[in-house]
Amino acid sequence: xxxxxxxxxxxxxxxxxxxxxxxxxxxxxxxxxxxxxxxxxxxxxxxxxxxxxxxxxxxxxxxxxxxxxxxxxxxxxxxxxxxxxxxxxxxxxxxxxxxxxxxxxxxxxxxxxxxxxxxxxxxxxxxxxxxxxxxxxxxxxxxxxxxxxxxxxxxxxxxxxxxxxxxxxxxxxxxxxxxxxxxxxxxxxxxxxxxxxxxxxxxxxxxxxxxxxxxxxxxxxxxxxxxxxxxxxxxxxxxxxxxxxxxxxxxxxxxxxx
Amino acid sequence: xxxxxxxxxxxxxxxxxxxxxxxxxxxxxxxxxxxxxxxxxxxxxxxxxxxxxxxxxxxxxxxxxxxxxxxxxxxxxxxxxxxxxxxxxxxxxxxxxxxxxxxxxxxxxxxxxxxxxxxxxxxxxxxxxxxxxxxxxxxxxxxxxxxxxxxxxxxxxxxxxxxxxxxxxxxxxxxxxxxxxxxxxxxxxxxxxxxxxxxxxx
Numbered sequence: 001x002x003x004x005x006x007x008x009x010x011x012x013x014x015x016x017x018x019x020x021x022x023x024x025x026x027x028x029x030x031x032x033x034x035x036x037x038x039x040x041x042x043x044x045x046x047x048x049x050x051x052x053x054x055x056x057x058x059x060x061x062x063x064x065x066x067x068x069x070x071x072x073x074x075x076x077x078x079x080x081x082x083x084x085x086x087x088x089x090x091x092x093x094x095x096x097x098x099x100x101x102x103x104x105x106x107x108x109x110x111x112x113x114x115x116x117x118x119x120x121x122x123x124x125x126x127x128x129x130x131x132x133x134x135x136x137x138x139x140x141x142x143x144x145x146x147x148x149x150x151x152x153x154x155x156x157x158x159x160x161x162x163x164x165x166x167x168x169x170x171x172x173x174x175x176x177x178x179x180x181x182x183x184x185x186x187x188x189x190x191x192x193x194x195x196x197x198x199x200x201x202x203x204x205x206x207x208x209x210x211x212x213x214x215x216x217x218x219x220x221x222x223x224x225x226x227x228x229x230x231x232x233x234x235x236x237x238x239x240x241x242x243x244x245x246x247x248x249x250x251x252x253x254x255x256x257x258x
Numbered sequence: 259x260x261x262x263x264x265x266x267x268x269x270x271x272x273x274x275x276x277x278x279x280x281x282x283x284x285x286x287x288x289x290x291x292x293x294x295x296x297x298x299x300x301x302x303x304x305x306x307x308x309x310x311x312x313x314x315x316x317x318x319x320x321x322x323x324x325x326x327x328x329x330x331x332x333x334x335x336x337x338x339x340x341x342x343x344x345x346x347x348x349x350x351x352x353x354x355x356x357x358x359x360x361x362x363x364x365x366x367x368x369x370x371x372x373x374x375x376x377x378x379x380x381x382x383x384x385x386x387x388x389x390x391x392x393x394x395x396x397x398x399x400x401x402x403x404x405x406x407x408x409x410x411x412x413x414x415x416x417x418x419x420x421x422x423x424x425x426x427x428x429x430x431x432x433x434x435x436x437x438x439x440x441x442x443x444x445x446x447x448x449x450x451x452x453x454x455x456x457x458x459x460x
Binding site for chain 2: 018019020021022026027029032051052053054055056057058061064065066067068069070072073074076077078080081082084085088145149151
C-alpha cells in the first residue's frame with residue numbers, strides 16, 4: 001500500500017502513532033490492534049494521544065441518542081447472571097467440601113472398614129454424589145463462558161402459572177445447554193417435568209427435572225449433537241421417569257431457540 | 259412521604275446513590291444489584307448506540323446483551339482514572355457491534371471488496387438493507403451539526419469508521435485513497451470534532 005501520499009496534510013512520521021485515531025474509532029483489524037496495543041503498553045505519549053482521541057469519540061457516543069431497549073433484554077441478562085451466580089455457588093462449596101472430605105475421608109474409611117464396611121460404602125456413595133454435582137457445576141460454568149452463548153426465554157403455555165419464567169442457554173455448536181425455570185408448580189411424586197428439543201416438528205426427549213418448593217429448577221441438557229441443529233424447545237408434564245413422546249395436553253412452554 | 263420514593267434520585271435504594279467507580283467495584287465483586295443498577299442507568303444509551311450501528315432492533319438487542327455480559331465478567335478491568343464508566347461501557351458496546359457487523363459482512367461478502375467505489379454513500383453491500391438503515395441512523399442532528407462543519411473528506415472517514423464499522427483498509431479501498439491519507443483524515447477529523455462539539459455544547 002502507498003503510505004506516502006497526501007504529504008501536505010501529514011504531520012506524523014510515526015506509523016504506529018498514526019494508527020491511534022483509527023484505534024480509538026475501532027477501525028483496525030486484529031493485527032493492527034495488537035500492534036497499537038503493544039505500543040500503548042510502553043509509551044505514555046501514545047496513551048496521552050489515545051485519551052485525546054477517545055474524548056472526541058465519546059462525544060460521538062454522547063450524541064448517539066437514547067433508546068429504551070425492550071424489557072426482555074434485561075430479563076435475559078439477569079437470568080444469565082443468576083445462572084452464573086448459581087453455578088459459582090454450586091461449584092465453590094462442593095470444591096472445598098470435597099477437599100476437606102478427601103483430607104479425612106481416607107483415615108475415616110480405614111477406621112470404618114475395621115468397624116463397619118457399610119458406613120464406608122455409605123460415605124463413598126455420598127462422595128460420588130458430591131463429585132457428580134461438582135462435575136455438573138463445572139460443565140454449567142464452561143457453557144456460560146462459551147463465546148456466542150444464546151439466551152432465549154421460552155414462552156409459557158396457557159396452563160402454566162403466570163409467574164413462570166423459563167430460560168434456555170445454549171451455544172449453537174455445543175451439545176450441552178442449560179435450562180433454568182422459576183415459578184413452576186411443584187409436581188406430585190408420580191409426575192415429572194420433561195424437556196424436549198424439536199427439529200422440524202420432531203421432538204427428542206432432552207431430560208426430566210423437578211422444581212423445589214419455590215418453583216425453581218435447572219436441567220443440564222446433553223443432546224446427541226449440536227444444540228444448533230434444533231429449532232424449538234418445549235416442556236411438558238409427564239409420568240415420573242419421563243416419556244418417549246410428549247403429552248401435548250400437558251404443555252408447559254414452547255418456543256423457538258434460534 | 260410517597261413523593262420521596264417517586265423521586266428518581268432515591269432509586270438507588272437503601273444503599274444511596276453510588277458513583278460509577280463504586281458501582282464498577284461492586285460489579286467486579288459479583289454484586290447482582292449493582293449490575294442491575296448499571297443496566298438501568300446506561301441501557302438506553304447503550305441501545306441507542308447499538309441501534310445506530312446495527313440499524314436493526316434484534317441485532318442491537320443481541321449486541322447490548324453481549325456487551326453487558328462482558329461488563330459482568332470483566333468489571334474488574336475498568337480503570338476509573340482513564341475513562342468514565344459510561345465511556346468504558348459504550349466502548350464495549352461499540353466493539354461488540356463492530357464485531358457483529360464484520361461477522362455479517364464476512365459471511366456474505368467476498369465480491370464486495372473487489373469493487374472499490376469512489377463514494378461512501380453509494381456502496382454496494384451484501385447487507386444493503388442493514389447498511390442503509392445503519393447509514394440512515396447516522397443522521398443524528400447533533401453529530402450532523404458538528405460533522406457538517408468538518409471537511410467532507412474527514413467526515414466520511416469518521417462516519418465509515420465509527421458508524422459503518424469498516425477497517426482502515428476497507429475505507430481506503432472504498433474511498434480509493436492511500437492508507438496514509440485515511441490515517442491523517444481520521445486524526446485531524448477527531449481533533450477538529452472535539453473542538454466543534456465543545457463549542458456546540460453537545
